[in-house]
Amino acid sequence: MTCKILIVRTSSLGDLVHMLPAISDIARYVPGAQIDWLVEESFAQIPGWHPAVNEVIPVAHRRWRKQWWSAQTRQERAALREQLQSRQYDVVLDMQALMKSIWLVRQTKGRRHGLDWKSAREPLASLFYDVRHRVGFWQPAVFRQRSLAASAFGYQFEGAPDFGLQGLAAQAPKDENPYAIIMPSASRDDKLWEPENWQQVFDRLQGEGLALRLLAGSPTESERAQALIAGRSQAQVMPRMDLTPIALQLAGAQVMVGLDSGLTHLSAGLGRPTIGIYKASTPVRTPLEGSAYTASLGERGHPPSAETVLCAIDQALGRTQMPEPGLAAAGLTSRLSG
Known part of the structure; x- marks a missing residue:
């Protein structure tokens, strides 16, 4: 019935x-x-x-x-x-x-x-x-x-x-050149992370042989993203796309690092290793969830340091072991399953 x-x-x-x-x-x-x-x-x-x-x-x-x-x-x-x-x-x-x-x-x-x-x-x-x-x-x-x-x-x-989302994830393009997706933009300035922190993240990701693909939703966000990658090779700001092409890009990434945004949560839901940076919001109510490694870092008014995010990147890429559970109290909330 x-x-x-x-x-x-x-x-x-x-x-x-x-x-x-x-x-x-x-x-x-x-x-x-x-x-x-x-x-x-x-x-x-x-x-x-x-x-x-x-x-x-x-x-x-x-x-x-x-x-x-x-x-x-x-x-x-x-x-x-x-x-x-x-x-x-x-x-x-x-x-x-x-x-x-x-x-x-x-x-x-x-x-x-x-x-x-x-x-x-x-x-x-x-x-x-x-x-x-x-x-x-x-x-x-x-x-x-x-x-x-x-x-x-x-x-x-x-x-x-x-x-x-398994069916959608299976449609991800098979790119021979591994890449990381970055979401450095937000609708409010109080959500933004310091440019020097992003530079350290870019150095680490490119040091692992990953190209950088930055997402931006408006001309202002695109200009900010272009400024962040100025002078870097193997780095680009992606053109504005509909949700499905964006999702397919996320599904093909080796790792995603982004501010607390809907696209960051989508990356986690697609089963990609995902690191979320919380600065003007709390991960208590909206932590990242997914079948791969996720880290929900920071807290309202207390953004994570670059070192904390770099540590999470190493874990996402399998370079280090998972942190002890007690580290969650220090602003590192992680999940590894599947």
Whole structure:
């Protein structure tokens, strides 16, 4: 018997990556699960990567809010409302629990599940669900999403998170020249790491025979990245790409070193050795998760030193042994499995 499920989680990139193991769990533990996913149009490729997702339903809230009352926006909103109201779901699971997701949830037909008052980031959202679930607020994001899905469908999950990205990873181009992916850019200056630290990282990676491929999302970020690699051979700033080509680049890398960003979390989810640098955020709630080595370094207001990141690079490349568990308290949070 089919269980028709609608997942509501529209953004952002990193949050959607954190969702993927919960989708794998639902597919594993819920007989006949047919999963549709309502997502922001700019991130619609991400649910499509997961083999258990039946249909991706795009919403253009970010675009619409710029011209909310224009004729085109009203027409597109009406079309989405008609599409949602034409379908009957067994379970509508809001995994965002924000008021911006509630206006979508209210247009659906089905038993509506979400977080309770104490679990939701915006508690008012909990008032609009038929069934409310308690999930520890300070749990790591991947575990928190897996727990919410398990509570909604009445199962207990076990095992390491499965991001469902094996098929995508298998499509990575076979490049004869090994390379490292670097994500040195961020939308806010308080997230940036010192240029002299990046230079030490570049020296170490190139000393291991790895070319450097830097990611940048805007002209300003591209200029900053170009300045970082000025005078270096075997180093380039990658052109702006859609998410799937970026994911394939990540999947083919020997190692990825990046600021705390959605692409850094995607690299970990793709099973690549990944090192995340936290400066304006905390890894307590959003540590890197993946089947290969990961290190979530630093803390809000306390970025990791270059030496700490170099140590993690050595571990990621198999040059040294894993650190003792006590090093996590010193700002080195690592995982090695598989």
